[in-house]
Amino acid sequence: MQLGIYVHLPFCPYICPYCDFAKWPVRRSRASAYMQALQAEILAAHSEPAATIFYGGGTPNAYDAYEIGALTRLLRDHFPSPRAAHEISIEVNPELVREGDFAHYVASGINRLSIGAQSFVEPEIAALGRKHTPQQVERVVELARAAGIASVSIDLIFAIPGQTAGSWSRSLDSAIALGVDHVSTYGLTIEAGTPFERWHEREPGAFAGDDLEAELYGMAIDRLERAGYEHYEISNFARPDHRCAHNEQYWRNGEYLGFGVSAASYRGGERRVHTRELDVYLAAAGAGGPIPGEAERLTGIKAVGEAVMIALRTAQGVALQEFKERYGVDVAERYAPVVARYESDGLLERRDDRIVLTRRGRFLANDVCGAFVTFE
Ligand code: SF4
Numbered sequence: 001m002q003l004g005i006y007v008h009l010p011f012c013p014y015i016c017p018y019c020d021f022a023k024w025p026v027r028r029s030r031a032s033a034y035m036q037a038l039q040a041e042i043l044a045a046h047s048e049p050a051a052t053i054f055y056g057g058g059t060p061n062a063y064d065a066y067e068i069g070a071l072t073r074l075l076r077d078h079f080p081s082p083r084a085a086h087e088i089s090i091e092v093n094p095e096l097v098r099e100g101d102f103a104h105y106v107a108s109g110i111n112r113l114s115i116g117a118q119s120f121v122e123p124e125i126a127a128l129g130r131k132h133t134p135q136q137v138e139r140v141v142e143l144a145r146a147a148g149i150a151s152v153s154i155d156l157i158f159a160i161p162g163q164t165a166g167s168w169s170r171s172l173d174s175a176i177a178l179g180v181d182h183v184s185t186y187g188l189t190i191e192a193g194t195p196f197e198r199w200h201e202r203e204p205g206a207f208a209g210d211d212l213e214a215e216l217y218g219m220a221i222d223r224l225e226r227a228g229y230e231h232y233e234i235s236n237f238a239r240p241d242h243r244c245a246h247n248e249q250y251w252r253n254g255e256y257l258g259f260g261v262s263a264a265s266y267r268g269g270e271r272r273v274h275t276r277e278l279d280v281y282l283a284a285a286g287a288g289g290p291i292p293g294e295a296e297r298l299t300g301i302k303a304v305g306e307a308v309m310i311a312l313r314t315a316q317g318v319a320l321q322e323f324k325e326r327y328g329v330d331v332a333e334r335y336a337p338v339v340a341r342y343e344s345d346g347l348l349e350r351r352d353d354r355i356v357l358t359r360r361g362r363f364l365a366n367d368v369c370g371a372f373v374t375f376e
Helices: 028-044 065-078 101-108 122-127 134-147 165-178 195-202 210-226 245-251 278-286 300-312 320-327 336-344 359-363 365-374
Strands: 003-009 052-057 087-092 112-118 151-158 182-187 230-233 236-238 255-259 264-267 270-274 293-297 348-351 354-357
Touching (some): 003 245, 028 065, 028 278, 052 065, 065 101, 134 151, 151 210, 165 210, 210 230, 210 236, 210 359, 300 354, 336 348, 354 359
Parallel strands (some): 052 087
Antiparallel strands (some): 182 236, 230 236, 270 293
């Protein structure tokens, strides 16, 4: 089975008020120490083939492009591709991109870009506490194309305070007009402990209600599908041959190794998550030792429920025969009451040998998918 590699680069030029990722404001000395610790952690790992590499964060391009290039070469040597080439993705903040960055990226093997656009409407970008402009996003797409990046994706957020159906429509139109290969759309979530949580407590009316959120999500599905994007996962749309292979690895319940602070791995049925404490990570990785964190072994029906939950979020849904062969469980039989209930509600349907979410089911995916995890 193929392997995916995730690398967490946790530094950002500033901290967005809705974010609960493991991230810190960038400081040169700390970022250098982190890069060294990360390289030590990678070199201490067993060298083996891996099909995909993904840089997430944080803001990976808070690092200079030549540093990312060097890290990419190290990863490619340590985790050689089993095929002609890896898929290597990097998330970028558009305001930090400099002329010439992508030449370094392409030379090192990076072939997929995920741009944190979030919106093409300036007051919405400002409401998220971000400082880039829609014009910077357009320029980044142009630079990426000119440098030969094979696949360009943008992230959009809906249910932003102040957003309307009209303004969301403008963001979708802008993304489509740019001709990007892939679009991820995420509903804004209010995370515990963030400034947005406190804002939400003070002024709940500033945030979109469930009806508006559902309307905006429905608009994304309609508009992007009409423009030729396949809705291949609840939050993701791709032109033909531009699905994100790295994320598909997660959704197939495949194995992956995570490097860096807070990074998660899934191997041999065990999920491990590294510490979120930066200093603890730096000390452990720098010493070449194991990284403190948490481990959980998913076994039996719990493992099957999790796999069903992830698979249902994709357009392929749950392939019954494949699940039987891999987990020894007939999902239709084992979860018959859950399947029957959501089929009769019009949220799930059988398609050939598969169980998939209906269009209506995609709007209630968390409830439907979650029911397979809690079912005993
Ligand atoms: S740039 Fe991304 S990771 Fe950094 S603070 Fe903002 S949302 Fe969080």
